[in-house]
Amino acid sequence: MLPFSSLEEAAANLGRPLTHAESLWFRYAATKPDYIIHAHIYSLFFCALYLCSLPLVLIEAMSPKLVHKFKVQPNVKTPISCMLRCYKDVFIIHLMAITLLQCMFIPFCKLLGIRTSLPLPSRWEVAAQLLVYVLVEDYASYWIHRWMHSPWFYDKFHRVHHEFTAPIGIIANYGHWLDVLILGLPTFACPAVVPCHVLTFGMWLLLRQILAIESHCGYDFPWSPNRFIPFYGGAEYHDYHHYVGKSQSNFASLFTYCDYIYGTDKGYRFRKACLANIKKACSVDGNLNIFKESAPDLKSPRRVKVQKYTKVVST
Numbered sequence: 001m002l003p004f005s006s007l008e009e010a011a012a013n014l015g016r017p018l019t020h021a022e023s024l025w026f027r028y029a030a031t032k033p034d035y036i037i038h039a040h041i042y043s044l045f046f047c048a049l050y051l052c053s054l055p056l057v058l059i060e061a062m063s064p065k066l067v068h069k070f071k072v073q074p075n076v077k078t079p080i081s082c083m084l085r086c087y088k089d090v091f092i093i094h095l096m097a098i099t100l101l102q103c104m105f106i107p108f109c110k111l112l113g114i115r116t117s118l119p120l121p122s123r124w125e126v127a128a129q130l131l132v133y134v135l136v137e138d139y140a141s142y143w144i145h146r147w148m149h150s151p152w153f154y155d156k157f158h159r160v161h162h163e164f165t166a167p168i169g170i171i172a173n174y175g176h177w178l179d180v181l182i183l184g185l186p187t188f189a190c191p192a193v194v195p196c197h198v199l200t201f202g203m204w205l206l207l208r209q210i211l212a213i214e215s216h217c218g219y220d221f222p223w224s225p226n227r228f229i230p231f232y233g234g235a236e237y238h239d240y241h242h243y244v245g246k247s248q249s250n251f252a253s254l255f256t257y258c259d260y261i262y263g264t265d266k267g268y269r270f271r272k273a274c275l276a277n278i279k280k281a282c283s284v285d286g287n288l289n290i291f292k293e294s295a296p297d298l299k300s301p302r303r304v305k306v307q308k309y310t311k312v313v314s315t
Contacts, residue, residue, distance in 0.1 A: 002030045002117060010118055022120050025199075034116050034198075038106050041202040046094060048209045050087070053169035056217050057083050060168055070219045072239040076166035083168065090173050097177040098184060105188050113195020121197045133190040133204050134254060140186035141253035146264065148179065154246055167235075167242045172212035211254060231255045240268045 004010040010026055011018050018026065029037055059067055061080050068074060121129070148158040161175035173180060187208050191201060214225065215238040226234030233256045241250035249267045252259045259265035 001033050002026060004030065004118075014119055018118070019120070022118055025120060026118065029116055034109065035106050037116050037198055038102070038109065041198060041205065042098075042102050044202060045205045045209060046098075048206050049090070049094075049170075049173060049213070052210055053172070053213050056169035056213070056219070057087075059219070067219065070221050072218055072220055072236050073166040073243065078164070078166065078168055083170065086164075086168075086170050086174055090170060093173065093175070093177050093180050097181040098173075101181055101184055101188060109191075109198075112189075112191045114191050114198055114201050115195070116198045121200055126196075126200050126203065129194050129196050129200055130204055130207060132194045134207075136190055136193050137186045137208065138252070138254045139258065140189075141183065142251050142258040144183060144186065145251045145253065146248075148182075149246070149248060149251070159246070162242060162245055165242055165245060167216040167218050167239060169213040169217045172209070172216040215254070231257050237268070240271070 002010070004013060004026070007018060007023060007026055010022075060078055060083065063077065148154060154162075157176040157179045161171070161179060164171045164174070175183075187205070190204065196204075211225075215233060215235055217235045218239060220226075220234070220236040224234050224236075226232045226237065233250070233252045233254060237250060237252070237256060241247060244267065247267070249264055250256075250259055251264055256265065259268075
């Protein structure tokens, strides 16, 4: 709720006329309690999860040839029934974990510096804060994710997320409720590092959700961020983490520098080198069919650890 009774009072307090965006924000937030505003922000977060992952579900279900060539694990197909079950499970997980985290988080929003008042942040301020959040969350998530692959925690909780050995977008938030709750802590804690406006926080939640869906989409498209952003992992990078299952490899949430510095991407880099050598040898021989036959040997159906949500399609 804003401490102004009119647009004129808000403008007088700021010492300048309100921008169009600030006028819209005043009309929306002037009489609403802060917890209602936060509830609306989180509702958009939930919508982003389900709507942004829906096209990937449709692609996986229809498997059009135009798109199938970009699939990281082309020999593995997730049945529609399993994807629908995953949607249901993620909804339940959100009710148990994410909603609990949000209810715990709202009372501390002002202490963390999340404000709902005027003025609104500038575009440069928003961009700088989002950049800091990405870097802080990425580093914290690396170590939390790596700890989750310790034998005890993995067997008790994190193994649920790895039931998908060939991930699809919706599983970004699929897992044991405690697993999802712990992994969400760095995302919600970022404003403690750099305080922000609630709109910036909403943008951060939306951005983080979209990036999580992209890294679990299972497709390496020509427009994927990893093709344009240096050190960005993306779907192909994170797919290897799911492919090898209970691994000590590719823990990065977004950027790959932690895996490289701490030596947890050696298996992935070895496999990439093997595939590159096979492709080079095939191009020299002038027979790319050899590559098509040989490359799946490193990712053959026999080596895919098929669990209850995936099935292997023989090719």
